[in-house]
Amino acid sequence: xxxxxxxxxxxxxxxxxxxxxxxxxxxxxxxxxxxxxxxxxxxxxxxxxxxxxxxxxxxxxxxxxxxxxxxxxxxxxxxxxxxxxxxxxxxxxxxxxxxxxxxxxxxxxxxxxxxxxxxxxxxxxxxxxxxxxxxxxxxxxxxxxxxxxxxxxxxxxxxxxxxxxxxxxxxxxxxxxxxxxxxxxxxxxxxxxxxxxxxxxxxxxxxxxxxxxxxxxxxxxxxxxxxxxxxxxxxxxxxxxxxxxxxxxxxxxxxxxxxxxxxxxxxxxxxxxxxxxxxxxxxxxxxxxxxxxxxxxxxxxxxxxxxxxxxxxxxxxxxxxxxxxxxxxxxxxxxxxxxxxxxxxxxxxxxxxxxxxxxxxxxxxxxxxxxxxxxxxxxxxxxxxxxxxxxxxxxxxxxxxxxxxxxxxxxxxxxxxx
Numbered sequence: 001x002x003x004x005x006x007x008x009x010x011x012x013x014x015x016x017x018x019x020x021x022x023x024x025x026x027x028x029x030x031x032x033x034x035x036x037x038x039x040x041x042x043x044x045x046x047x048x049x050x051x052x053x054x055x056x057x058x059x060x061x062x063x064x065x066x067x068x069x070x071x072x073x074x075x076x077x078x079x080x081x082x083x084x085x086x087x088x089x090x091x092x093x094x095x096x097x098x099x100x101x102x103x104x105x106x107x108x109x110x111x112x113x114x115x116x117x118x119x120x121x122x123x124x125x126x127x128x129x130x131x132x133x134x135x136x137x138x139x140x141x142x143x144x145x146x147x148x149x150x151x152x153x154x155x156x157x158x159x160x161x162x163x164x165x166x167x168x169x170x171x172x173x174x175x176x177x178x179x180x181x182x183x184x185x186x187x188x189x190x191x192x193x194x195x196x197x198x199x200x201x202x203x204x205x206x207x208x209x210x211x212x213x214x215x216x217x218x219x220x221x222x223x224x225x226x227x228x229x230x231x232x233x234x235x236x237x238x239x240x241x242x243x244x245x246x247x248x249x250x251x252x253x254x255x256x257x258x259x260x261x262x263x264x265x266x267x268x269x270x271x272x273x274x275x276x277x278x279x280x281x282x283x284x285x286x287x288x289x290x291x292x293x294x295x296x297x298x299x300x301x302x303x304x305x306x307x308x309x310x311x312x313x314x315x316x317x318x319x320x321x322x323x324x325x326x327x328x329x330x331x332x333x334x335x336x337x338x339x340x341x342x343x344x345x346x347x348x349x350x351x352x353x354x355x356x357x358x359x360x361x362x363x364x365x366x367x368x369x370x371x372x373x374x375x376x377x378x379x380x381x382x383x384x385x386x387x388x389x390x391x392x393x394x395x396x397x398x399x400x401x402x403x404x405x406x407x408x409x410x411x412x413x414x415x416x417x418x
Contacts, residue, residue, distance in 0.1 A: 009379030012039025017204065019112040020103075021045065021087070022094070024052050026160070026186055027144045027220065028116030029083035031193035035112075035200070036086035037372050039382055043110075043397055044084065045103070048091040048418055051390040054080045061358050061365040074360035076387050081356050082370045086384025088393035091418045098417045100126055102402060107132045107139060109401045112200055116144040119154050129215040138213040140203040144196055148219035158220070163188040167224035172233060175246035188220040195223050252298045253305040256335065262318035266309070267331040271295060280328035281312045342369065350375070357386030394418055 017040040021032045029044075029052070036042040046052055055077050058068045062075030093099040104127070107113055113132055115122055122128050129141040143149060146158025153166070164170050164182045174181035196218045203214050236243060236250070247256035247265075252274075254267045268277050271294055278286035286292055286308065291301040298305050313321050318334060325332040347353040354371035355364030372381060398404040404412075412418045 010382055011376060011379035012382050014038040014040035017041070017112065018110045019043065019114055020107055020110040022113075022115040022117060022122065024116065025054055026083060026189040027193050027196075028114060029054075029080075029087070030190060031114060031116075031142075031144065031196045031200075032087050033083055033085055034193065034197050034372075035114075036384055037381055040112075042087045043106070043393070044087045044089050044388070045092050045094070046089055046390060048093055048391070048416060051089070051091070052080060052084075054083065055390065061356075061361070061368065063361055074389050076358055076360070076389065078356075078365065078368050081358060081365060081368060081387045084387040085356060085370070087388060088397060089388035089390055090394050090397050091391035093417050094122075094125060094127060096415075096417050098412070098415065102398075102417070103127055104132065104135050106397075106401045108136050110136070111138075111140060111204065113139055113141045114144075114196075114200075115142070118157065119143070119145045119147075119149045133213060133215075136213070138207055138211065140200055140207065140213050140216065142196055142200055142203075142216040142218060144192060144218045144220070146220050148222060149217045153221070160186040160189045160220070163220045163224060167221050168228060169224050172228070172243045174244045176244050178244070180244070188224050191227070192218060192220045192223040248302075248306065250299065250302065252295060253302055253309055255306065257310055257313045259313055259316050259318040259321045263335040264313070264318060264321060264325075265333050265335055266313075266325070268309075269295070273330060274298065276328040276330050277309070277325070280324045280330055281309075283308075283312055347371070351380075357384075359386045359388050359392055361386070391418065 014035060017035070019032065019035055019040050019042045021028065021042055022045045023029045023032055032042045032044060044052075057077050057079050058070070059078050060067060060070045060075040061078050061081055062071055092102060094103055113129075120128075123130070129139075129143075132139050132141055145154075146163055147153035147156055147166075156162075158166070161182055164187065165180075167188070169187070170180035170182050173183060196216065199216050199218065203216060207213055233243070241250070249255055249269075252269045254269060255265070257264055257266055266277075268274055274292065275287060278284060289308075290297065292298050292305055292308075316324070322332060322334060341347065342353065352371045352373050353369040356368040356370060358365050394409060395406070398409060398418075409418065
């Protein structure tokens with residue numbers, strides 16, 4: 001793919017923000033990476049010799065290419081690669097007395113502490129918000145967890161699949177009369193960090209006004225629940241209707257339709273859209289049929305309307321159907337595969353898809369891409385460095401924040417602190 005440019009300027013809105021991150025798996029690292037994309041200096045604290053558990057999950061990218069097996073110590077999991085672009089890695093054993101003190105000393109020089117360990121993990125070893133706030137009262141300390149830091153579920157272990165179930169999301173996903181279905185990607189792990197990111201920015205803005213830091217308790221389950229209960233779902237529950245609608249909609253014949261050679265998604269809710277659809281399909285009977293005379297009638301007779309549309313659309317190829325529908329301004333789109341999306345130049349031109357970089361390689365990793373979906377008129381976001389090898393930034397960070405020398409680092413390594 002050809003990599004496009006949005007504009008020529010570069011802006012770093014979070015250039016002066018430093019984040020100390022104790023993050024693993026997906027939710028915390030995804031939050032970290034998005035802050036780094038905005039120009040923040042994000043320091044990822046990892047376990048010496050082990051690092052983030054995701055580092056061990058293949059396939060692996062490295063100087064010898066991409067494979068299911070790790071070839072060298074510099075090879076990085078492609079999962080880790082996509083979650084740590086622009087992030088710096090240090091190793092530090094937080095269970096040692098020296099490691100804890102070093103963490104607190106670094107926290108003095110940071111604006112944000114971010115963690116997504118099991119609730120209370122850092123607090124139990126003396127690195128919770130209370131301890132950090134004593135040495136840095138202005139710190140923004142953000143904890144991301146499955147169920148939150150309080151409440152009856154706080155101690156329950158959870159990953160995205162459990163959160164999708166507990167939040168009720170799976171109950172509304174799938175087809176009527178069939179088992180619940182989870183969303184095909186880690187929606188809780190990815191949406192929650194977005195709430196965390198802008199809450200961190202809000203807390204930083206509040207600190208500018210008041211000088212006070214604060215603690216942010218971000219829950220994956222709370223996030224999904226807050227997004228679920230829209231008007232249509234509330235009405236469905238009140239009316240006692242089945243929650244699962246699959247690829248269709250109760251508010252008219254909006255949904256998925258099959259052509260001769262592919263599927264398309266169609267939206268027809270208003271009377272005006274229904275009229276345009278009838279003209280696009282050259283079917284005046286759709287307007288004449290009393291079952292479909294207005295929105296209310298089509299909602300009552302939604303299955304009949306769907307069957308009639310399917311009969312008409314099924315006679316066309318996907319290309320012809322889309323051409324007719326678009327000509328009459330009927331909202332529609334083909335249902336594409338993930339592979340087709342990856343190959344769409346639109347996303348590469350806009351920067352939605354960008355090549356992933358590896359600290360040990362001088363070229364992008366083939367077949368792995370992830371970008372940022374928002375475009376700023378003030379300039380491009382900075383080009384971030386590649387994902388780091390384990391402990392890659394020990395010398396830089398420990399010298400810059402703690403003034404440690406090479407000899408100091410040798411002793412710390414000997415003592416297994418780093």
